[in-house]
Amino acid sequence: MTCISSTVDYVNLFYQPLITKGVQYLDAEESRHCYKVLRKRPGDNITVIDGKGSFYDAILTQVDPQQSSFTIIKNSVEEKRNFFIHVALAPTKNPDRVEWFAEKATEIGVDEISFIQCDHSERVKLKLDRIERIAISAMKQSMKATLPRINELTDYQDFVVAREEDHKFVAYVDSSNPDHLHALAKPGGRYCVLIGPEGDFSREELQLAIDHGYKKVSLGKSRLRTETAALVACHTLNVLNL
Numbered sequence: 001m002t003c004i005s006s007t008v009d010y011v012n013l014f015y016q017p018l019i020t021k022g023v024q025y026l027d028a029e030e031s032r033h034c035y036k037v038l039r040k041r042p043g044d045n046i047t048v049i050d051g052k053g054s055f056y057d058a059i060l061t062q063v064d065p066q067q068s069s070f071t072i073i074k075n076s077v078e079e080k081r082n083f084f085i086h087v088a089l090a091p092t093k094n095p096d097r098v099e100w101f102a103e104k105a106t107e108i109g110v111d112e113i114s115f116i117q118c119d120h121s122e123r124v125k126l127k128l129d130r131i132e133r134i135a136i137s138a139m140k141q142s143m144k145a146t147l148p149r150i151n152e153l154t155d156y157q158d159f160v161v162a163r164e165e166d167h168k169f170v171a172y173v174d175s176s177n178p179d180h181l182h183a184l185a186k187p188g189g190r191y192c193v194l195i196g197p198e199g200d201f202s203r204e205e206l207q208l209a210i211d212h213g214y215k216k217v218s219l220g221k222s223r224l225r226t227e228t229a230a231l232v233a234c235h236t237l238n239v240l241n242l
Contacts, residue, residue, distance in 0.1 A: 035063050084111045169215050
């Protein structure tokens, strides 16, 4: 296998997560786009991604709005990152803002997204299937082959206690908190960053995180919305590892 070249065309990029299990056809949604929007025909070249880091150069053998088949010519892999970013945030009252974060974080680069139920949380349900579809679209748009893992809504205490990343941070709005994330994080790490709801973490939640090895960090002088703070954390860690 080789690293993917810069010749991949976003328009011809399709997603099939089961390709490693021998599935060589597009699902109904991808097939409709292939057939009705792009008007592909048998013999046309496409690139298929598996969401796990691999690209597959392929030729369409059958084009149908329900199931389009292809044959793999060769495959290549995405360049591996030597760091891992996990962002855990309390879902916002407006679901559009959570979806916006998932989209932009996928484009920038995030490995795992978790949703945590906090004392001041505004939402208790999420449409994970919709969030995942948005992340898939963002993965394709940004020419990536790796889909971030997106986890179900989890109780804050259960989440904090279970994490094993070697660099753990809790973003907290506090005038006595002078340490910025970029100053405490070290390149090449496995990071987990907690982002609270609009009302921030409770004092008890903050203390629980600190007791379990999380470092309290700032994301700047401005008071940020939940989804903005989560994206700033994601971007900061990516820039740190350039």
